Amino acid sequence: xxxxxxxxxxxxxxxxxxxxxxxxxxxxxxxxxxxxxxxxxxxxxxxxxxxxxxxxxxxxxxxxxxxxxxxxxxxxxxxxxxxxxxxxxxxxxxxxxxxxxxxxxxxxxxxxxxxxxxxxxxxxxxxxxxxxxxxxxxxxxxxxxxxxxxxxxxxxxxxxxxxxxxxxxxxxxxxxxxxxxxxxxxxxxxxxxxxxxxxxxxxxxxxxxxxxxxxxxxxxxxxxxxxxxxxxxxxxxxxxxxxxxxxxxxxxxxxxxxxxxxxxxxxxxxxxxxxxxxxxxxxxxxxxxxxxxxxxxxxxxxxxxxxxxxxxxxxxxxxxxxxxxxxxxxxxxxxxxxxxxxxxxxxxxxxxxxxxxxxxxxxxxxxxxxxxxxxxxxxxxxxxxxxxxxxxxxxxxxxxxxxxx
Numbered sequence: 001x002x003x004x005x006x007x008x009x010x011x012x013x014x015x016x017x018x019x020x021x022x023x024x025x026x027x028x029x030x031x032x033x034x035x036x037x038x039x040x041x042x043x044x045x046x047x048x049x050x051x052x053x054x055x056x057x058x059x060x061x062x063x064x065x066x067x068x069x070x071x072x073x074x075x076x077x078x079x080x081x082x083x084x085x086x087x088x089x090x091x092x093x094x095x096x097x098x099x100x101x102x103x104x105x106x107x108x109x110x111x112x113x114x115x116x117x118x119x120x121x122x123x124x125x126x127x128x129x130x131x132x133x134x135x136x137x138x139x140x141x142x143x144x145x146x147x148x149x150x151x152x153x154x155x156x157x158x159x160x161x162x163x164x165x166x167x168x169x170x171x172x173x174x175x176x177x178x179x180x181x182x183x184x185x186x187x188x189x190x191x192x193x194x195x196x197x198x199x200x201x202x203x204x205x206x207x208x209x210x211x212x213x214x215x216x217x218x219x220x221x222x223x224x225x226x227x228x229x230x231x232x233x234x235x236x237x238x239x240x241x242x243x244x245x246x247x248x249x250x251x252x253x254x255x256x257x258x259x260x261x262x263x264x265x266x267x268x269x270x271x272x273x274x275x276x277x278x279x280x281x282x283x284x285x286x287x288x289x290x291x292x293x294x295x296x297x298x299x300x301x302x303x304x305x306x307x308x309x310x311x312x313x314x315x316x317x318x319x320x321x322x323x324x325x326x327x328x329x330x331x332x333x334x335x336x337x338x339x340x341x342x343x344x345x346x347x348x349x350x351x352x353x354x355x356x357x358x359x360x361x362x363x364x365x366x367x368x369x370x371x372x373x374x375x376x377x378x379x380x381x382x383x384x385x386x387x388x389x390x391x392x393x394x395x396x397x398x399x400x401x402x403x404x405x
Contacts, residue, residue: 061112070358231366302384
């Protein structure tokens with residue numbers, strides 16, 4: 001069709017990488033869109049009190065956000081193979097901006113829960129921008145380009161908590177949602193001007209696209225194993241981050257949202273070291289890295305069980321060190337699982353990626369829900385036990401003898 005142009009960025013010369021401005025757009029878009037999932041977590045303590053909602057009800061805000069993201073990856077990500085990805089990005093940017101504005105103006109917990117689900121669905125824009133980077137980049141620089149965009153996505157996940165904690169502390173939680181909407185509007189405008197059009201790679205009907213996901217799942221035991229292990233790690237990861245603000249808001253800490261958000265810096269320190277896991281996977285194989293990642297997450301979660309034996313100040317240091325450890329373990333395992341999954345069927349990488357990330361975010365949504373319930377019933381010790389148990393299960397999956405696919 002005449003409206004579909006080449007997928008190559010016009011300024012990219014043969015043998016050279018993409019223009020820095022385009023890479024920055026892709027990285028910033030991925031980071032800011034996925035950050036929309038996590039802004040709310042450090043604000044839960046102050047948000048619940050302000051809107052008059054119970055701890056249990058507030059706990060379902062991040063649950064629905066992450067569940068929406070998982071559903072969006074499953075139901076919407078395959079469309080990138082069927083339609084112009086640029087158009088999909090622009091539509092999702094508009095929808096995400098609107099959902100964030102609704103969340104910022106929400107008069108009740110019901111409206112906020114509905115907006116949270118919509119935020120999760122539209123934030124899957126990030127999962128369109130990463131494949132876009134892989135499609136646009138020349139072969140010689142594809143790995144570097146995708147790595148840069150993934151770094152932007154990762155920083156969006158981790159630094160979102162720091163930003164939202166500070167903004168909520170000084171300007172209120174509603175201001176954070178409005179600022180987030182403004183950032184997505186800017187990304188949408190930049191994408192409209194700077195992102196080239198993409199030629200569809202398949203003419204499969206929507207039902208056939210979704211059906212192929214099930215075929216891949218049933219065909220490859222390696223995919224099922226990777227998805228299960230990453231989902232189990234995500235349960236403990238999400239249980240920690242979605243309940244941390246509520247725990248710190250109460251005795252003996254009585255800390256605000258800024259303090260909870262500051263723990264994102266500890267997580268960033270751990271996760272930014274995760275690219276080292278990629279090099280180790282190249283040299284020693286990704287299987288080893290998955291086991292090391294799951295083992296590190298297990299040790300970090302279990303160490304938090306020592307917190308009741310310490311003074312409050314020492315407990316905060318322990319939590320920060322544990323956040324560094326399990327974030328590094330989580331990201332190292334994800335990098336290794338991506339390496340394993342992308343090698344299964346190179347021609348189906350987008351759909352394989354959709355299966356892996358859908359599983360991971362189902363795990364995150366489950367962790368948010370279970371974390372809120374466990375915190376209300378058994379306190380922080382229960383959250384620690386939940387995270388340790390799921391990390392143990394993930395390690396067991398990776399240690400189980402490999403089955404033929």
